[in-house]
Amino acid sequence: MQETTEQSNRSPYVTLLVLALIFGGLWIWQTRAPATSEASRVEAAAQREAMPQAGFPAPDFELESATGETVRLSDFRGTPVIVNFWATWCAPCRAELPAFQRVSDQYGDRGLTFLLLNQGEDAETAQSFLDELGIDMTTLLDRTGEVSGRYRVRGLPTTVFVRPDGTIHDVIVGGPLSEAKLTENVEILVR
Amino acid sequence: MLPTLNLGGVAIQTYGLMLLAAFWLGLQSADFASRRLDMDPDDIWNAGFAGLIAGLLGARLFYVIRFIDVYAANPRAALALNVQDMVWWGGAVAALVAAGIYLASGRTSLARAADALVLGIAVAWAVAGLGAFFSGDAYGMPTTMPWGIDLWGARRHPVQLYEFVAGLAVAGLLWRLIPRRVFDGWLALVGVAALAGARMLVEAFRAAPATIGDGIRIVQVAAWVVMLIALAVLVWQERRPDQESSVPLQEGQSRV
Numbered sequence: 001m002q003e004t005t006e007q008s009n010r011s012p013y014v015t016l017l018v019l020a021l022i023f024g025g026l027w028i029w030q031t032r033a034p035a036t037s038e039a040s041r042v043e044a045a046a047q048r049e050a051m052p053q054a055g056f057p058a059p060d061f062e063l064e065s066a067t068g069e070t071v072r073l074s075d076f077r078g079t080p081v082i083v084n085f086w087a088t089w090c091a092p093c094r095a096e097l098p099a100f101q102r103v104s105d106q107y108g109d110r111g112l113t114f115l116l117l118n119q120g121e122d123a124e125t126a127q128s129f130l131d132e133l134g135i136d137m138t139t140l141l142d143r144t145g146e147v148s149g150r151y152r153v154r155g156l157p158t159t160v161f162v163r164p165d166g167t168i169h170d171v172i173v174g175g176p177l178s179e180a181k182l183t184e185n186v187e188i189l190v191r
Numbered sequence: 192m193l194p195t196l197n198l199g200g201v202a203i204q205t206y207g208l209m210l211l212a213a214f215w216l217g218l219q220s221a222d223f224a225s226r227r228l229d230m231d232p233d234d235i236w237n238a239g240f241a242g243l244i245a246g247l248l249g250a251r252l253f254y255v256i257r258f259i260d261v262y263a264a265n266p267r268a269a270l271a272l273n274v275q276d277m278v279w280w281g282g283a284v285a286a287l288v289a290a291g292i293y294l295a296s297g298r299t300s301l302a303r304a305a306d307a308l309v310l311g312i313a314v315a316w317a318v319a320g321l322g323a324f325f326s327g328d329a330y331g332m333p334t335t336m337p338w339g340i341d342l343w344g345a346r347r348h349p350v351q352l353y354e355f356v357a358g359l360a361v362a363g364l365l366w367r368l369i370p371r372r373v374f375d376g377w378l379a380l381v382g383v384a385a386l387a388g389a390r391m392l393v394e395a396f397r398a399a400p401a402t403i404g405d406g407i408r409i410v411q412v413a414a415w416v417v418m419l420i421a422l423a424v425l426v427w428q429e430r431r432p433d434q435e436s437s438v439p440l441q442e443g444q445s446r447v
Contacts, residue, residue: 017422024419025415155202
């Protein structure tokens, strides 16, 4: 009996288990993310700077639409927005547009807006392409690529999901996006 | 930050590439470990690929079930080659089940295979961390430490590199512990405890974590629980009356 007790006292696993229980719990408590900590205040300050990354405010932009109006992203504050970077020569962009239209029709009454940012093409080329596909959404002309540069777009299509508070929920590079993936993200935006 | 590689007009996402590299390097590391454990490395590779295929199919199946209305209208979309349309936890479960069934149906001890695979998991975690570093995902909290990196508008903890270092450190530790195995499955338990402990430590520096209660990080709690369970099983194994001794096994020797 005494031998068994000594053996258990010597067990490194029991010691490790007790240490892990105590110091693990303390570590988790000490490193929690309270809103009042210095790190969180610095983090909050960093979050105020717009970045093309989930969790940050979406960089604002102002562009001319294919129908000649001036549109700003910040005009849509308070409603969910999907910003899509595309071009007519981009096959995956073309493939995903019908799903965009279906989701737009389904969630339009809940304030969802699609902004299609055409890259480097003229209004007629972009609009006739969309008309041919039966796409009825706001088309903006990023002629110089200035907005795509601000969003660090490295490939088409790129889709940015913006929450009603103006922060980015997700950025998806590549496509075509499926209707299911769109629905999954939109459900979060309109929640 | 290098989120994409532009090759011949095609933008390839480095994070995806690094995840593929993590899978391959993880299996290769498990292959090396299996040789020291007197196993047939082919069993590791076959189990790995069975897990990969089952994981991809399972992840898609769970996704289709989740969005059954959308896929009912367009069933062909369920076969689309699109890695975004996945439920990853469903894939992980399917992969584990498939790899487990494959190993259990063969001549290899499941526990000993787990000893080899845990080393691969440590290496895969390290490489995946490097992938997140390139893509800028899973970034760290702001810091004033000199090794901080400028990312997303602030100097931040390079938490992805912490993962890389921690994964390699755990892999190195497990490699050195192979000759000290006490029973088949011992290295797996030690590895799981070490990986979970490392994740619990590293997660403290992650920005924008999912939290519960008073800012408690959910991933840390999950890792803590996993670590405690692994250590508790080690204690239980040590105290089993049929446990012959705590003398380390020779390389390739078996004691379950």
